[in-house]
Amino acid sequence: MPELPEVETTRRGILPVLKNQKITQVVVRDVRLRWPVSPDFAGQLTGQKILDVQRRAKYLLIRLERGTVIWHLGMSGSLRVLPAGTPPQLHDHIDVVLGSGRLLRFNDPRRFGCALWTGDDPAQHELIAHLGSEPLSNEFDAAYLAARAKGRSVAIKQFIMNAEIVVGVGNIYASEALFRAGIRPKRMAGRIKRDELERLVEAIKSVLGEAIKVGGTTLRDYVNANGSPGYFRQKLYVYERAGEPCRRCSTPVRQIVQGNRSTYYCPQCQQ
DNA sequence: ATGGGCACCTGGCTGC
DNA sequence: TGCAGCCAGGTGCCCA
Numbered sequence: 423m424p425e426l427p428e429v430e431t432t433r434r435g436i437l438p439v440l441k442n443q444k445i446t447q448v449v450v451r452d453v454r455l456r457w458p459v460s461p462d463f464a465g466q467l468t469g470q471k472i473l474d475v476q477r478r479a480k481y482l483l484i485r486l487e488r489g490t491v492i493w494h495l496g497m498s499g500s501l502r503v504l505p506a507g508t509p510p511q512l513h514d515h516i517d518v519v520l521g522s523g524r525l526l527r528f529n530d531p532r533r534f535g536c537a538l539w540t541g542d543d544p545a546q547h548e549l550i551a552h553l554g555s556e557p558l559s560n561e562f563d564a565a566y567l568a569a570r571a572k573g574r575s576v577a578i579k580q581f582i583m584n585a586e587i588v589v590g591v592g593n594i595y596a597s598e599a600l601f602r603a604g605i606r607p608k609r610m611a612g613r614i615k616r617d618e619l620e621r622l623v624e625a626i627k628s629v630l631g632e633a634i635k636v637g638g639t640t641l642r643d644y645v646n647a648n649g650s651p652g653y654f655r656q657k658l659y660v661y662e663r664a665g666e667p668c669r670r671c672s673t674p675v676r677q678i679v680q681g682n683r684s685t686y687y688c689p690q691c692q693q
Numbered sequence: 694a695t696g697g698g699c700a701c702c703t704g705g706c707t708g709c
Numbered sequence: 710t711g712c713a714g715c716c717a718g719g720t721g722c723c724c725a
Contacts, residue, residue, distance in 0.1 A: 425718060456701075456720085480719075497719055498703075513703085532702045534719060549721095576696060585720075592718055641718060642705085661718095682698070684716085 424495045426557065426590025427633035428644050428652060429480045432501050435647025437475040439503045439524060440484070444471050447519040451510065456496060456536040459516070466539045467491065467518065478545070479553050479589035489541040492549065496534030502527050503647045531643075554587045557626050562588055564620040571611040571619070578614055579607035580681050582626065591626060594639055594661045597686045599625040601659045606692045607685045608678070632657065660686035 424432070448464035460466075466489060474485040482501070484491040495501070506525045510517070516528040516537055528537065540547055554570075555562040570587050571578075582588060583596050591599065600607050602625035605618055614622070633639060638652030641662065645651055659669050663686060664677035673690035 428718075454702095494719080496702095497717070530702095531704065532717090532719095534701070574695080580696085583719095594718060639718075644718070681696090683719095 424480065424499070424638070424644060425592035425595055426480060426630055427595070427654065428638035428646075429482060429495060429590075430477055430634050431638045431646050431652060432495070433475050433477045433482055436482075436501055436503060436526060439522075439647070440472045440475055440520065440526065442471065442473075444521040445469065445486075445518055446521050447517075449517040449519070450515070451517075452515040452533070455515065455530065455533050456494070457538065459537055460539065463537065463539055466541075472520075478550055479556075479585060480592075481544075481550060483544050489539055490544045492536070492538045492540060492544055492547060493528070494536045494549075496530055496532060496536070498532040498643060499528065499530035499535035500643070500645050501647060502529070502645065502649055553585055553589050555589070557588050557590055557630055562623065562627075564616060564623050567619050567623055568616060571614060574611045576611050577608050577680055578605060578611045578622075579685055581611035582622070583683075588626070590630065593683050594641075594658070595626070595629050595633065597661050598629045598659060601625075601686075601688060601692060602629060604692050607680065607687050660688060662686065 445467050448467045450459050450464055453459040470486040470488060472484060472486060476483040476485060480494060482493040484493060503524055504527050506519050506523050513531045514527055514529050518526040544550055555566060571581060579596050579600060582591050603621040605622060633654040636653040637646055639654040640651035660675050663675045665674050668675055668688040668691060671690045673688055675686055676689050678685050
């Protein structure tokens with residue numbers, strides 16, 4: 423569910439609530455996440471002060487005095503801030519209770535998310551060490567993309583969804599970025615021309631940036647730290663619009679499958 | 694090394 | 710009404 427804009431929106435929502443707070447209690451109701459929650463997870467966190475909340479790719483990094491929690495929302499996860507004592511509901515797997523009398527609650531119906539404590543540098547963690555560029559950073563540019571795409575036959579849509587190349591671009595924003603750039607999603611990554619890569623880089627940056635500004639995209643169940651949805655859905659040009667007229671040229675939007683994921687594009691605007 | 698496909702899991706919707 | 714089948718915002722792993 424959450425792509426980079428939704429994770430970043432969550433980060434911005436929880437940071438002011440968590441910063442400088444002491445963790446007074448951690449409740450783990452279900453350890454069966456993508457990786458089992460470690461038996462010492464609660465013990466490692468309890469009593470520590472939260473220093474910062476950062477993001478790398480779609481991972482939230484909760485920096486503590488000693489160590490870091492690496493938190494991923496998977497497909498259906500959300501982190502919300504609630505008053506301590508709020509009764510848990512279905513799929514509320516983890517609570518982090520704060521000295522302020524509030525708590526951070528992790529809900530994840532499909533349990534594809536994870537919460538891992540590490541005492542080492544999170545940048546060196548196996549899940550994070552091999553990640554590609556942050557799309558909103560200056561190092562992500564056409565030269566970088568061209569170098570990585572050289573000689574590769576994978577479809578450009580799957581290429582930009584590959585986190586070893588560029589992080590944070592999921593199924594929604596991949597289709598949307600390719601629409602903005604006017605590129606057909608099935609074209610081979612290595613055959614995209616330089617000026618098209620320039621447009622693609624700008625499209626990825628702009629679509630992610632605009633989505634962050636309005637709190638991300640809510641399709642079904644994504645909510646931010648306050649339980650509010652994101653409003654970028656209204657700005658989607660092609661995603662989940664199969665058969666509907668393209669917002670630019672009125673040609674019906676087409677839906678195909680790539681790597682077991684739905685892709686949407688306009689056969690007129692994208693070549 | 695690269696690309697393709699599957700697995701993990703629950704819930705909501707569709708169509709018979 | 711009930712239920713089987715399909716689909717969903719991610720990503721690690723296995724295979725050719």
